[in-house]
Amino acid sequence: EMSPTADVLELHQKLPCHVPTRLVEAPLAAKHLGVRQVWVKDESSRFGLLAYKILGTSWATYRELQTCFGPFQPLSNIDELKEQLKDFDITRVTATDGNHGRASARMAGWLEFMAHIFVPDDMVHARREATKSEGEQIEVVNGTYDDAVAKLADILGSKHLVISDTAWKNYERVPTWIVEGYGTIFREVDEQLRIFGAEHPHLVAVQMDIDSLDTSVIKHRNAQLQWSEIKWNEEYVKEKIEEYLEIYNELGASSDQGLERMSLPNSS
Numbered sequence: 001e002m003s004p005t006a007d008v009l010e011l012h013q014k015l016p017c018h019v020p021t022r023l024v025e026a027p028l029a030a031k032h033l034g035v036r037q038v039w040v041k042d043e044s045s046r047f048g049l050l051a052y053k054i055l056g057t058s059w060a061t062y063r064e065l066q067t068c069f070g071p072f073q074p075l076s077n078i079d080e081l082k083e084q085l086k087d088f089d090i091t092r093v094t095a096t097d098g099n100h101g102r103a104s105a106r107m108a109g110w111l112e113f114m115a116h117i118f119v120p121d122d123m124v125h126a127r128r129e130a131t132k133s134e135g136e137q138i139e140v141v142n143g144t145y146d147d148a149v150a151k152l153a154d155i156l157g158s159k160h161l162v163i164s165d166t167a168w169k170n171y172e173r174v175p176t177w178i179v180e181g182y183g184t185i186f187r188e189v190d191e192q193l194r195i196f197g198a199e200h201p202h203l204v205a206v207q208m209d210i211d212s213l214d215t216s217v218i219k220h221r222n223a224q225l226q227w228s229e230i231k232w233n234e235e236y237v238k239e240k241i242e243e244y245l246e247i248y249n250e251l252g253a254s255s256d257q258g259l260e261r262m263s264l265p266n267s268s
Contacts, residue, residue, distance in 0.1 A: 008059050012184050014077050015058060016110065021046050021185075023192040037198060041189055047106065051099035052185060052213070053165075054106060059181030060174050061092070061107050061163050067173075068161070082111045091116055092161045095141075095148035096131065097123045100165050105134030113161070118148040165212070175212070182216035 108115035115136035
């Protein structure tokens with residue numbers, strides 16, 4: 001079950017130095033593409049990490065901590081969460097070949113956890129150094145990213161908080177929470193477009209990657225579209241239900257078993 005996106009945004013607003021990232025209009029791109037407007041969500045300034053990954057890893061960390069050690073008292077900032085966890089001996093563990101590892105190390109630093117990060121030996125040097133700059137332990141794995149992820153399954157335990165954006169058998173809830181965390185991006189976009197007086201986008205383009213940003217945008221946009229149809233077009237809902245009943249009568253049931261057309265109430 002997806003958590004309310006308002007809860008995700010509320011947590012992110014309690015992280016140190018939270019500021020929504022810019023939504024930038026790109027008129028030259030719009031002209032080249034032959035469309036009215038193009039907007040670009042600039043994630044290069046997100047918490048100074050040059051990437052949006054902290055949104056997923058912070059929310060997933062909070063939810064996993066809550067599951068294992070909660071419930072927590074209401075929070076006004078991340079230091080209050082750190083205080084509630086001070087008596088637990090926790091090492092935060094992940095695998096990465098990019099920005100997820102640095103984001104994980106940043107979250108561990110905010111909570112004053114130990115962090116252990118597995119990286120493949122072919123990881124780009126600059127990314128490895130950026131992760132090291134957060135001051136956490138890095139272990140180089142002889143192999144690929146998949147080999148680094150395989151290390152995580154061997155260390156699941158009460159003292160290890162495994163936060164991975166890759167799922168495997170019996171490890172699925174944390175990657176789901178990471179997808180939820182990215183929802184803040186699209187909540188911000190909606191509000192920024194409202195402030196600019198711009199239309200909701202007809203097309204959203206995102207990269208498809210292992211971190212499932214594409215899944216997050218699909219969930220967000222679908223929820224919006226479905227809610228808009230139900231909220232503003234009850235006649236549409238009535239017509240679709242009657243259409244499905246008619247199809248069932250014609251194709252799915254005999255004359256003496258068919259469903260009678262139903263008159264739906266005028267309001268819901």
